[in-house]
Amino acid sequence: MTELGGTTATTASEALDLAELRRAVAGPVHAPGDVETVTELAGYNLALEHAPIAVVGATGAQDVAAAVRWAAARGIRVGVLATGHGDLSQRGTLAITTRRMDRLDIDPVTRRATVGAGVKWARLIEAAAPLGLAGLNGSSSDVGITGYTTGGGVGPFIRRYGYASDRVRRLQVVTGDGEIRDVTAESDPELFDVVLGSKDAVAIVTEIEFELIEVPRMYGGSAFWPAEDIAAVLRAWQRWAPTLPEDMTTSVAILRAPDMEAVPPPLRGRTVAHLRVAHLGSADEGRALLAPMRAVATPMIDMIDEMSYAAIDTVHLDPPDPMPFWADGCFLADVAADTVETVLAAAGAEQEIPLFLVELRHLAGAAERGTQGLAPRDARFMVGVVGPLVPGLTEVVPAVGRGLVDALAPWSASRTGLNWVNPYSVAARPELAWGSQEIERIDAVRRRVDPDGVLGAARLGVG
Numbered sequence: 213m214t215e216l217g218g219t220t221a222t223t224a225s226e227a228l229d230l231a232e233l234r235r236a237v238a239g240p241v242h243a244p245g246d247v248e249t250v251t252e253l254a255g256y257n258l259a260l261e262h263a264p265i266a267v268v269g270a271t272g273a274q275d276v277a278a279a280v281r282w283a284a285a286r287g288i289r290v291g292v293l294a295t296g297h298g299d300l301s302q303r304g305t306l307a308i309t310t311r312r313m314d315r316l317d318i319d320p321v322t323r324r325a326t327v328g329a330g331v332k333w334a335r336l337i338e339a340a341a342p343l344g345l346a347g348l349n350g351s352s353s354d355v356g357i358t359g360y361t362t363g364g365g366v367g368p369f370i371r372r373y374g375y376a377s378d379r380v381r382r383l384q385v386v387t388g389d390g391e392i393r394d395v396t397a398e399s400d401p402e403l404f405d406v407v408l409g410s411k412d413a414v415a416i417v418t419e420i421e422f423e424l425i426e427v428p429r430m431y432g433g434s435a436f437w438p439a440e441d442i443a444a445v446l447r448a449w450q451r452w453a454p455t456l457p458e459d460m461t462t463s464v465a466i467l468r469a470p471d472m473e474a475v476p477p478p479l480r481g482r483t484v485a486h487l488r489v490a491h492l493g494s495a496d497e498g499r500a501l502l503a504p505m506r507a508v509a510t511p512m513i514d515m516i517d518e519m520s521y522a523a524i525d526t527v528h529l530d531p532p533d534p535m536p537f538w539a540d541g542c543f544l545a546d547v548a549a550d551t552v553e554t555v556l557a558a559a560g561a562e563q564e565i566p567l568f569l570v571e572l573r574h575l576a577g578a579a580e581r582g583t584q585g586l587a588p589r590d591a592r593f594m595v596g597v598v599g600p601l602v603p604g605l606t607e608v609v610p611a612v613g614r615g616l617v618d619a620l621a622p623w624s625a626s627r628t629g630l631n632w633v634n635p636y637s638v639a640a641r642p643e644l645a646w647g648s649q650e651i652e653r654i655d656a657v658r659r660r661v662d663p664d665g666v667l668g669a670a671r672l673g674v675g
Protein backbone atom coordinates (compact mmCIF):
# COMPACT_ATOMS: atom_id res chain seq x y z
CA MET A 213 0.00 0.00 0.00
CA THR A 214 1.24 3.45 -0.83
CA GLU A 215 1.43 5.70 2.16
CA LEU A 216 -0.09 9.04 1.27
CA GLY A 217 -0.35 12.04 3.44
CA GLY A 218 2.22 11.29 6.11
CA THR A 219 1.75 10.57 9.76
CA THR A 220 -0.31 13.62 10.64
CA ALA A 221 -3.02 12.96 8.07
CA THR A 222 -3.12 9.21 8.78
CA THR A 223 -3.44 9.70 12.51
CA ALA A 224 -6.08 12.39 12.03
CA SER A 225 -8.22 10.19 9.79
CA GLU A 226 -7.87 7.18 12.10
CA ALA A 227 -9.22 9.35 14.89
CA LEU A 228 -12.24 10.24 12.75
CA ASP A 229 -15.20 7.99 12.23
CA LEU A 230 -15.21 7.66 8.44
CA ALA A 231 -18.01 5.06 8.71
CA GLU A 232 -20.55 7.82 9.24
CA LEU A 233 -19.22 9.70 6.20
CA ARG A 234 -19.41 6.49 4.14
CA ARG A 235 -23.05 6.02 5.14
CA ALA A 236 -23.86 9.64 4.22
CA VAL A 237 -22.55 9.57 0.63
CA ALA A 238 -23.15 7.34 -2.41
CA GLY A 239 -19.59 7.69 -3.76
CA PRO A 240 -16.43 6.08 -2.37
CA VAL A 241 -14.63 7.43 0.69
CA HIS A 242 -10.90 6.68 0.97
CA ALA A 243 -8.49 7.16 3.85
CA PRO A 244 -4.84 8.29 3.45
CA GLY A 245 -3.33 4.78 3.48
CA ASP A 246 -5.69 3.39 0.81
CA VAL A 247 -4.17 2.70 -2.58
CA GLU A 248 -7.37 4.13 -4.18
CA THR A 249 -6.61 7.49 -2.58
CA VAL A 250 -3.61 7.91 -4.86
CA THR A 251 -5.68 7.30 -8.01
CA GLU A 252 -8.54 9.45 -6.76
CA LEU A 253 -6.23 12.44 -6.21
CA ALA A 254 -4.01 11.91 -9.27
CA GLY A 255 -3.96 14.99 -11.48
CA TYR A 256 -2.08 16.98 -14.09
CA ASN A 257 0.38 18.88 -11.91
CA LEU A 258 2.63 16.19 -10.46
CA ALA A 259 4.29 18.69 -8.13
CA LEU A 260 1.16 19.19 -6.03
CA GLU A 261 1.09 17.52 -2.65
CA HIS A 262 -2.29 16.20 -1.64
CA ALA A 263 -2.56 15.09 1.96
CA PRO A 264 -6.20 15.18 2.99
CA ILE A 265 -7.57 13.37 6.02
CA ALA A 266 -9.91 11.54 3.59
CA VAL A 267 -11.17 11.84 0.02
CA VAL A 268 -14.80 11.60 -1.11
CA GLY A 269 -15.51 10.70 -4.75
CA ALA A 270 -18.74 12.68 -5.03
CA THR A 271 -21.42 11.38 -7.40
CA GLY A 272 -23.61 14.50 -7.25
CA ALA A 273 -24.72 17.55 -5.28
CA GLN A 274 -26.21 15.38 -2.51
CA ASP A 275 -22.82 13.76 -1.88
CA VAL A 276 -21.07 17.12 -1.85
CA ALA A 277 -23.63 18.54 0.60
CA ALA A 278 -23.39 15.48 2.89
CA ALA A 279 -19.58 15.63 2.89
CA VAL A 280 -19.57 19.38 3.62
CA ARG A 281 -22.01 18.90 6.53
CA TRP A 282 -19.97 15.98 7.91
CA ALA A 283 -16.81 18.10 7.78
CA ALA A 284 -18.51 21.19 9.24
CA ALA A 285 -19.75 19.20 12.24
CA ARG A 286 -16.12 18.25 12.98
CA GLY A 287 -14.51 21.62 12.27
CA ILE A 288 -12.70 20.24 9.21
CA ARG A 289 -12.03 22.37 6.13
CA VAL A 290 -13.10 21.11 2.69
CA GLY A 291 -11.37 21.46 -0.68
CA VAL A 292 -12.34 20.31 -4.17
CA LEU A 293 -10.40 18.72 -7.01
CA ALA A 294 -11.43 17.96 -10.59
CA THR A 295 -8.35 17.54 -12.80
CA GLY A 296 -5.36 18.69 -10.76
CA HIS A 297 -4.43 21.49 -13.17
CA GLY A 298 -4.76 24.04 -10.43
CA ASP A 299 -3.76 23.94 -6.82
CA LEU A 300 -5.22 21.95 -3.99
CA SER A 301 -3.17 22.10 -0.85
CA GLN A 302 -5.29 19.77 1.18
CA ARG A 303 -3.11 19.22 4.21
CA GLY A 304 -5.47 18.45 7.06
CA THR A 305 -8.66 18.91 5.02
CA LEU A 306 -11.34 16.74 3.49
CA ALA A 307 -10.95 16.47 -0.30
CA ILE A 308 -13.96 16.12 -2.58
CA THR A 309 -13.31 14.94 -6.13
CA THR A 310 -15.84 15.73 -8.85
CA ARG A 311 -14.91 13.59 -11.85
CA ARG A 312 -17.96 11.33 -11.41
CA MET A 313 -20.19 14.38 -11.86
CA ASP A 314 -20.05 14.08 -15.63
CA ARG A 315 -23.39 15.38 -16.98
CA LEU A 316 -23.04 17.11 -20.35
CA ASP A 317 -26.13 18.43 -22.17
CA ILE A 318 -26.13 20.82 -25.08
CA ASP A 319 -29.33 22.49 -26.28
CA PRO A 320 -28.58 23.56 -29.87
CA VAL A 321 -31.72 25.75 -29.98
CA THR A 322 -30.98 27.90 -26.94
CA ARG A 323 -27.22 27.36 -27.54
CA ARG A 324 -26.67 26.52 -23.89
CA ALA A 325 -24.57 23.81 -22.29
CA THR A 326 -25.12 22.30 -18.84
CA VAL A 327 -22.20 20.38 -17.41
CA GLY A 328 -21.40 18.62 -14.17
CA ALA A 329 -18.48 19.85 -12.08
CA GLY A 330 -16.19 17.05 -13.27
CA VAL A 331 -16.40 17.71 -17.02
CA LYS A 332 -13.24 18.76 -18.86
CA TRP A 333 -13.30 21.11 -21.85
CA ALA A 334 -12.35 18.25 -24.22
CA ARG A 335 -15.80 16.63 -23.88
CA LEU A 336 -17.63 19.91 -24.43
CA ILE A 337 -15.52 20.70 -27.51
CA GLU A 338 -16.13 17.25 -28.98
CA ALA A 339 -19.90 17.57 -28.50
CA ALA A 340 -20.26 21.24 -29.52
CA ALA A 341 -17.99 21.35 -32.60
CA PRO A 342 -20.24 19.22 -34.87
CA LEU A 343 -23.10 21.65 -34.08
CA GLY A 344 -20.98 24.65 -35.16
CA LEU A 345 -20.90 25.73 -31.51
CA ALA A 346 -18.05 26.43 -29.11
CA GLY A 347 -17.34 27.22 -25.48
CA LEU A 348 -14.94 29.81 -24.12
CA ASN A 349 -12.33 27.20 -23.25
CA GLY A 350 -8.71 28.06 -22.54
CA SER A 351 -5.43 26.93 -24.03
CA SER A 352 -5.77 23.26 -23.00
CA SER A 353 -8.92 21.15 -23.36
CA ASP A 354 -7.64 18.92 -20.53
CA VAL A 355 -8.54 21.64 -18.00
CA GLY A 356 -11.82 21.34 -16.04
CA ILE A 357 -14.66 23.65 -17.10
CA THR A 358 -15.67 24.51 -13.52
CA GLY A 359 -12.28 25.36 -12.00
CA TYR A 360 -11.35 27.37 -15.11
CA THR A 361 -14.64 29.29 -15.30
CA THR A 362 -14.79 30.14 -11.60
CA GLY A 363 -11.28 31.62 -11.97
CA GLY A 364 -12.50 33.88 -14.83
CA GLY A 365 -11.32 31.83 -17.82
CA VAL A 366 -9.05 33.44 -20.43
CA GLY A 367 -9.36 31.70 -23.78
CA PRO A 368 -8.50 32.10 -27.47
CA PHE A 369 -11.79 33.95 -28.18
CA ILE A 370 -11.51 36.35 -25.25
CA ARG A 371 -11.16 39.51 -27.34
CA ARG A 372 -14.49 38.90 -29.08
CA TYR A 373 -16.50 37.16 -26.32
CA GLY A 374 -14.87 38.03 -22.98
CA TYR A 375 -14.06 35.83 -20.01
CA ALA A 376 -15.70 32.39 -19.72
CA SER A 377 -17.32 33.63 -16.50
CA ASP A 378 -19.14 36.33 -18.52
CA ARG A 379 -21.26 33.68 -20.28
CA VAL A 380 -22.43 31.64 -17.28
CA ARG A 381 -26.22 31.72 -16.81
CA ARG A 382 -26.84 29.35 -13.87
CA LEU A 383 -24.87 27.60 -11.16
CA GLN A 384 -25.82 24.77 -8.87
CA VAL A 385 -23.64 25.04 -5.79
CA VAL A 386 -23.19 23.61 -2.34
CA THR A 387 -22.32 26.42 0.03
CA GLY A 388 -20.20 26.03 3.15
CA ASP A 389 -23.36 25.70 5.28
CA GLY A 390 -24.14 22.45 3.41
CA GLU A 391 -27.10 23.87 1.41
CA ILE A 392 -27.65 22.99 -2.26
CA ARG A 393 -28.57 26.19 -4.11
CA ASP A 394 -29.58 27.01 -7.67
CA VAL A 395 -28.13 30.44 -8.35
CA THR A 396 -28.55 32.92 -11.19
CA ALA A 397 -27.61 36.58 -11.63
CA GLU A 398 -31.24 37.40 -10.77
CA SER A 399 -31.84 35.01 -7.84
CA ASP A 400 -28.71 35.86 -5.83
CA PRO A 401 -26.45 38.34 -7.69
CA GLU A 402 -23.83 38.53 -4.93
CA LEU A 403 -23.35 34.77 -4.53
CA PHE A 404 -23.38 34.36 -8.34
CA ASP A 405 -20.66 36.97 -8.92
CA VAL A 406 -18.54 35.82 -6.01
CA VAL A 407 -18.55 32.15 -7.08
CA LEU A 408 -17.64 33.24 -10.63
CA GLY A 409 -14.47 34.87 -9.36
CA SER A 410 -13.33 32.99 -6.29
CA LYS A 411 -13.43 29.26 -7.16
CA ASP A 412 -14.26 27.31 -3.99
CA ALA A 413 -13.93 30.22 -1.54
CA VAL A 414 -17.58 30.07 -0.47
CA ALA A 415 -19.20 27.27 -2.50
CA ILE A 416 -18.48 24.09 -4.40
CA VAL A 417 -20.04 24.22 -7.86
CA THR A 418 -21.84 21.00 -8.74
CA GLU A 419 -23.32 22.05 -12.09
CA ILE A 420 -22.79 24.98 -14.41
CA GLU A 421 -24.91 26.27 -17.33
CA PHE A 422 -23.43 28.64 -19.89
CA GLU A 423 -24.02 30.12 -23.32
CA LEU A 424 -22.17 28.69 -26.28
CA ILE A 425 -20.99 30.79 -29.20
CA GLU A 426 -21.27 30.10 -32.91
CA VAL A 427 -18.01 29.26 -34.69
CA PRO A 428 -18.90 28.30 -38.25
CA ARG A 429 -15.30 28.69 -39.41
CA MET A 430 -11.98 29.82 -38.06
CA TYR A 431 -8.39 30.44 -39.02
CA GLY A 432 -5.59 29.88 -36.57
CA GLY A 433 -2.88 27.69 -35.10
CA SER A 434 0.78 28.03 -34.18
CA ALA A 435 3.94 29.37 -35.82
CA PHE A 436 7.51 29.10 -34.49
CA TRP A 437 10.66 31.13 -35.12
CA PRO A 438 14.21 30.17 -34.11
CA ALA A 439 16.05 31.75 -31.17
CA GLU A 440 17.74 34.43 -33.28
CA ASP A 441 14.33 35.86 -34.28
CA ILE A 442 12.76 35.93 -30.80
CA ALA A 443 13.48 39.61 -30.12
CA ALA A 444 12.22 40.73 -33.55
CA VAL A 445 9.06 38.62 -33.25
CA LEU A 446 8.19 39.94 -29.78
CA ARG A 447 8.87 43.56 -30.78
CA ALA A 448 6.73 43.18 -33.91
CA TRP A 449 3.91 41.52 -31.92
CA GLN A 450 3.83 44.44 -29.46
CA ARG A 451 3.22 46.87 -32.36
CA TRP A 452 0.91 44.54 -34.34
CA ALA A 453 -1.47 43.03 -31.74
CA PRO A 454 -3.20 46.34 -30.80
CA THR A 455 -4.04 46.93 -34.48
CA LEU A 456 -6.07 43.71 -34.79
CA PRO A 457 -9.87 43.49 -34.80
CA GLU A 458 -11.49 41.73 -31.82
CA ASP A 459 -12.18 38.68 -34.01
CA MET A 460 -8.48 37.83 -33.75
CA THR A 461 -6.95 36.86 -30.40
CA THR A 462 -3.21 36.21 -30.31
CA SER A 463 -0.40 35.52 -27.93
CA VAL A 464 3.35 35.21 -28.25
CA ALA A 465 5.61 33.08 -26.10
CA ILE A 466 9.26 32.38 -25.51
CA LEU A 467 9.27 28.61 -25.35
CA ARG A 468 12.20 26.62 -23.97
CA ALA A 469 11.15 23.17 -25.13
CA PRO A 470 12.70 20.46 -22.96
CA ASP A 471 14.99 17.88 -24.54
CA MET A 472 12.43 15.09 -24.11
CA GLU A 473 10.92 12.52 -26.45
CA ALA A 474 7.43 13.92 -25.89
CA VAL A 475 8.54 17.11 -27.71
CA PRO A 476 8.56 16.85 -31.55
CA PRO A 477 12.15 16.89 -32.98
CA PRO A 478 12.15 20.34 -34.64
CA LEU A 479 11.43 21.94 -31.24
CA ARG A 480 13.06 19.45 -28.86
CA GLY A 481 15.65 21.15 -26.66
CA ARG A 482 15.32 24.46 -28.51
CA THR A 483 14.42 27.99 -27.47
CA VAL A 484 11.91 29.49 -29.91
CA ALA A 485 9.30 32.20 -30.35
CA HIS A 486 5.78 30.74 -30.51
CA LEU A 487 2.92 32.76 -32.01
CA ARG A 488 -0.61 31.55 -31.21
CA VAL A 489 -3.52 32.77 -33.34
CA ALA A 490 -7.31 32.26 -33.23
CA HIS A 491 -9.31 34.22 -35.78
CA LEU A 492 -13.11 34.02 -35.96
CA GLY A 493 -13.37 34.67 -39.67
CA SER A 494 -12.30 33.58 -43.13
CA ALA A 495 -8.86 32.31 -44.10
CA ASP A 496 -8.44 35.24 -46.52
CA GLU A 497 -9.06 37.76 -43.73
CA GLY A 498 -6.84 35.84 -41.34
CA ARG A 499 -3.97 35.62 -43.83
CA ALA A 500 -4.16 39.36 -44.57
CA LEU A 501 -4.13 40.22 -40.86
CA LEU A 502 -1.21 37.90 -40.20
CA ALA A 503 0.97 39.13 -43.08
CA PRO A 504 3.01 41.64 -40.99
CA MET A 505 4.09 38.89 -38.57
CA ARG A 506 5.01 36.49 -41.37
CA ALA A 507 7.10 39.29 -42.87
CA VAL A 508 9.24 39.69 -39.72
CA ALA A 509 11.25 36.57 -40.59
CA THR A 510 10.44 33.21 -42.12
CA PRO A 511 8.96 30.93 -39.44
CA MET A 512 10.74 27.59 -38.96
CA ILE A 513 7.27 25.99 -38.59
CA ASP A 514 4.03 27.64 -39.72
CA MET A 515 0.83 25.72 -38.94
CA ILE A 516 -1.54 28.69 -39.01
CA ASP A 517 -4.32 27.91 -41.45
CA GLU A 518 -8.03 27.33 -41.84
CA MET A 519 -8.95 25.02 -38.99
CA SER A 520 -11.83 23.43 -37.13
CA TYR A 521 -12.78 24.49 -33.61
CA ALA A 522 -12.44 20.79 -32.71
CA ALA A 523 -8.66 21.28 -33.14
CA ILE A 524 -8.52 24.34 -30.84
CA ASP A 525 -5.70 22.77 -28.77
CA THR A 526 -3.37 23.31 -31.75
CA VAL A 527 -3.50 27.08 -31.16
CA HIS A 528 -1.50 26.90 -27.92
CA LEU A 529 -0.12 23.33 -28.08
CA ASP A 530 0.01 22.95 -24.29
CA PRO A 531 1.71 19.71 -23.21
CA PRO A 532 -1.01 17.03 -22.88
CA ASP A 533 0.77 14.79 -20.36
CA PRO A 534 0.93 15.37 -16.59
CA MET A 535 4.13 17.04 -15.36
CA PRO A 536 5.48 18.72 -12.23
CA PHE A 537 5.34 22.49 -12.74
CA TRP A 538 5.22 25.91 -11.08
CA ALA A 539 3.21 28.73 -12.64
CA ASP A 540 2.47 32.36 -11.99
CA GLY A 541 1.37 35.39 -13.97
CA CYS A 542 0.11 38.92 -14.00
CA PHE A 543 -2.42 41.01 -15.88
CA LEU A 544 -1.15 44.16 -17.55
CA ALA A 545 -2.91 47.43 -18.38
CA ASP A 546 -0.65 47.79 -21.40
CA VAL A 547 2.33 46.28 -23.19
CA ALA A 548 4.67 49.04 -24.33
CA ALA A 549 7.97 48.72 -26.21
CA ASP A 550 9.73 48.82 -22.81
CA THR A 551 7.59 45.96 -21.51
CA VAL A 552 8.91 43.74 -24.28
CA GLU A 553 12.49 44.85 -23.57
CA THR A 554 11.94 43.91 -19.91
CA VAL A 555 10.70 40.44 -20.94
CA LEU A 556 13.63 39.99 -23.33
CA ALA A 557 16.15 41.10 -20.69
CA ALA A 558 14.77 38.50 -18.27
CA ALA A 559 13.85 35.65 -20.61
CA GLY A 560 15.32 36.33 -24.08
CA ALA A 561 17.22 33.70 -26.06
CA GLU A 562 20.62 34.45 -24.48
CA GLN A 563 19.36 34.09 -20.91
CA GLU A 564 20.11 30.76 -19.19
CA ILE A 565 16.85 30.35 -17.30
CA PRO A 566 14.85 27.26 -16.33
CA LEU A 567 11.40 28.47 -17.50
CA PHE A 568 9.51 26.45 -20.14
CA LEU A 569 7.28 29.29 -21.07
CA VAL A 570 6.95 33.04 -20.83
CA GLU A 571 3.76 34.05 -22.63
CA LEU A 572 2.22 37.43 -23.45
CA ARG A 573 -1.51 37.26 -24.29
CA HIS A 574 -3.67 39.99 -25.79
CA LEU A 575 -7.01 40.40 -23.95
CA ALA A 576 -8.26 43.85 -24.96
CA GLY A 577 -11.86 43.89 -26.17
CA ALA A 578 -14.99 42.21 -24.78
CA ALA A 579 -13.09 41.27 -21.60
CA GLU A 580 -12.91 44.97 -20.72
CA ARG A 581 -16.66 45.46 -21.16
CA GLY A 582 -18.16 42.53 -19.20
CA THR A 583 -19.78 43.04 -15.82
CA GLN A 584 -20.33 39.54 -14.44
CA GLY A 585 -18.09 37.77 -11.91
CA LEU A 586 -14.95 39.30 -10.40
CA ALA A 587 -12.52 39.40 -13.35
CA PRO A 588 -10.47 42.63 -13.64
CA ARG A 589 -11.71 44.89 -16.44
CA ASP A 590 -8.67 47.11 -16.87
CA ALA A 591 -6.39 44.35 -18.17
CA ARG A 592 -5.55 44.54 -21.87
CA PHE A 593 -2.75 41.95 -21.77
CA MET A 594 -1.52 39.19 -19.51
CA VAL A 595 1.72 37.35 -18.86
CA GLY A 596 1.98 33.71 -17.84
CA VAL A 597 5.17 32.03 -16.63
CA VAL A 598 5.66 28.26 -16.28
CA GLY A 599 8.69 26.25 -15.17
CA PRO A 600 9.48 22.68 -14.13
CA LEU A 601 9.27 21.92 -10.41
CA VAL A 602 11.76 19.08 -10.17
CA PRO A 603 14.57 18.29 -7.71
CA GLY A 604 17.32 20.87 -8.04
CA LEU A 605 14.99 23.53 -9.46
CA THR A 606 12.37 23.89 -6.72
CA GLU A 607 13.83 27.17 -5.49
CA VAL A 608 15.29 28.64 -8.65
CA VAL A 609 12.16 28.26 -10.86
CA PRO A 610 9.83 30.23 -8.53
CA ALA A 611 12.59 32.79 -7.88
CA VAL A 612 13.24 33.43 -11.59
CA GLY A 613 9.53 33.34 -12.45
CA ARG A 614 8.60 35.76 -9.68
CA GLY A 615 11.49 38.00 -10.62
CA LEU A 616 10.04 38.35 -14.12
CA VAL A 617 6.50 38.97 -12.86
CA ASP A 618 7.80 41.60 -10.41
CA ALA A 619 9.79 43.34 -13.16
CA LEU A 620 6.51 43.88 -15.05
CA ALA A 621 4.90 45.76 -12.15
CA PRO A 622 5.15 49.18 -13.90
CA TRP A 623 2.60 47.99 -16.48
CA SER A 624 0.34 45.95 -14.20
CA ALA A 625 -3.44 46.19 -14.25
CA SER A 626 -5.27 46.76 -10.96
CA ARG A 627 -5.09 43.01 -10.26
CA THR A 628 -4.65 39.60 -11.88
CA GLY A 629 -7.29 37.04 -12.85
CA LEU A 630 -7.47 34.23 -10.30
CA ASN A 631 -6.46 31.48 -12.78
CA TRP A 632 -3.15 33.27 -13.34
CA VAL A 633 -1.94 34.06 -9.85
CA ASN A 634 0.15 31.44 -8.15
CA PRO A 635 -2.21 29.96 -5.51
CA TYR A 636 0.39 30.25 -2.74
CA SER A 637 1.01 33.90 -3.62
CA VAL A 638 -2.69 34.76 -3.54
CA ALA A 639 -3.14 32.97 -0.21
CA ALA A 640 -0.46 35.24 1.25
CA ARG A 641 -1.53 38.36 -0.67
CA PRO A 642 -5.22 38.21 -1.71
CA GLU A 643 -4.88 41.75 -3.12
CA LEU A 644 -3.02 40.23 -6.10
CA ALA A 645 -6.35 38.82 -7.34
CA TRP A 646 -8.97 41.06 -5.76
CA GLY A 647 -9.32 44.72 -4.80
CA SER A 648 -10.61 45.70 -1.38
CA GLN A 649 -14.15 45.88 -2.81
CA GLU A 650 -13.99 42.30 -4.11
CA ILE A 651 -12.49 41.05 -0.83
CA GLU A 652 -15.37 42.69 1.07
CA ARG A 653 -17.91 41.11 -1.30
CA ILE A 654 -16.40 37.63 -0.92
CA ASP A 655 -16.26 38.01 2.84
CA ALA A 656 -19.87 39.27 3.08
CA VAL A 657 -21.10 36.27 1.08
CA ARG A 658 -18.88 33.94 3.10
CA ARG A 659 -20.38 35.21 6.37
CA ARG A 660 -23.87 34.52 4.97
CA VAL A 661 -23.38 31.09 3.34
CA ASP A 662 -20.27 29.70 5.04
CA PRO A 663 -20.31 31.21 8.53
CA ASP A 664 -18.02 28.53 9.95
CA GLY A 665 -15.42 28.94 7.19
CA VAL A 666 -15.62 25.34 5.96
CA LEU A 667 -14.64 26.17 2.37
CA GLY A 668 -11.65 27.88 0.79
CA ALA A 669 -11.97 31.59 1.66
CA ALA A 670 -9.46 31.36 4.51
CA ARG A 671 -7.08 29.35 2.30
CA LEU A 672 -7.30 32.22 -0.21
CA GLY A 673 -6.58 34.74 2.52
CA VAL A 674 -10.16 36.06 2.91
CA GLY A 675 -12.07 35.95 6.21
Ligand SMILES: Cc1cc2nc3c(=O)[nH]c(=O)nc-3n(C[C@H](O)[C@H](O)[C@H](O)COP(=O)(O)OP(=O)(O)OC[C@H]3O[C@@H](n4cnc5c(N)ncnc54)[C@H](O)[C@@H]3O)c2cc1C
Binds near residue numbers: 360363417
Ligand atom coordinates in the same frame (compact mmCIF):
# COMPACT_ATOMS: atom_id res chain seq x y z
C1 LIG B 1 -1.86 23.33 -19.00
C2 LIG B 1 -2.73 24.41 -18.39
C3 LIG B 1 -3.32 25.35 -19.23
C4 LIG B 1 -4.14 26.35 -18.69
N1 LIG B 1 -4.69 27.28 -19.55
C5 LIG B 1 -5.47 28.26 -19.05
C6 LIG B 1 -6.05 29.22 -19.93
O1 LIG B 1 -5.81 29.22 -21.14
N2 LIG B 1 -6.83 30.18 -19.38
C7 LIG B 1 -7.13 30.23 -18.04
O2 LIG B 1 -7.89 31.09 -17.61
N3 LIG B 1 -6.58 29.32 -17.19
C8 LIG B 1 -5.76 28.35 -17.66
N4 LIG B 1 -5.19 27.44 -16.80
C9 LIG B 1 -5.43 27.57 -15.36
C10 LIG B 1 -6.67 26.77 -14.97
O3 LIG B 1 -7.82 27.37 -15.52
C11 LIG B 1 -6.82 26.74 -13.44
O4 LIG B 1 -5.69 26.11 -12.89
C12 LIG B 1 -8.09 26.03 -13.02
O5 LIG B 1 -8.28 26.22 -11.65
C13 LIG B 1 -8.02 24.55 -13.30
O6 LIG B 1 -9.22 23.97 -12.88
P1 LIG B 1 -9.34 22.37 -12.82
O7 LIG B 1 -10.67 22.04 -12.28
O8 LIG B 1 -8.93 21.83 -14.14
O9 LIG B 1 -8.18 22.00 -11.80
P2 LIG B 1 -8.23 21.44 -10.24
O10 LIG B 1 -6.81 21.31 -9.90
O11 LIG B 1 -9.05 20.21 -10.24
O12 LIG B 1 -8.93 22.56 -9.50
C14 LIG B 1 -8.23 23.75 -9.24
C15 LIG B 1 -9.01 24.61 -8.32
O13 LIG B 1 -10.23 25.00 -8.99
C16 LIG B 1 -11.26 25.13 -8.03
N5 LIG B 1 -12.35 24.19 -8.36
C17 LIG B 1 -12.28 23.01 -9.03
N6 LIG B 1 -13.49 22.44 -9.07
C18 LIG B 1 -14.33 23.27 -8.42
C19 LIG B 1 -15.72 23.22 -8.11
N7 LIG B 1 -16.50 22.18 -8.48
N8 LIG B 1 -16.27 24.26 -7.41
C20 LIG B 1 -15.52 25.31 -7.02
N9 LIG B 1 -14.19 25.40 -7.27
C21 LIG B 1 -13.61 24.39 -7.97
C22 LIG B 1 -10.66 24.79 -6.68
O14 LIG B 1 -10.18 25.98 -6.07
C23 LIG B 1 -9.47 23.93 -7.05
O15 LIG B 1 -8.45 23.93 -6.07
C24 LIG B 1 -4.37 26.44 -17.30
C25 LIG B 1 -3.76 25.49 -16.45
C26 LIG B 1 -2.94 24.50 -16.99
C27 LIG B 1 -2.28 23.53 -16.07
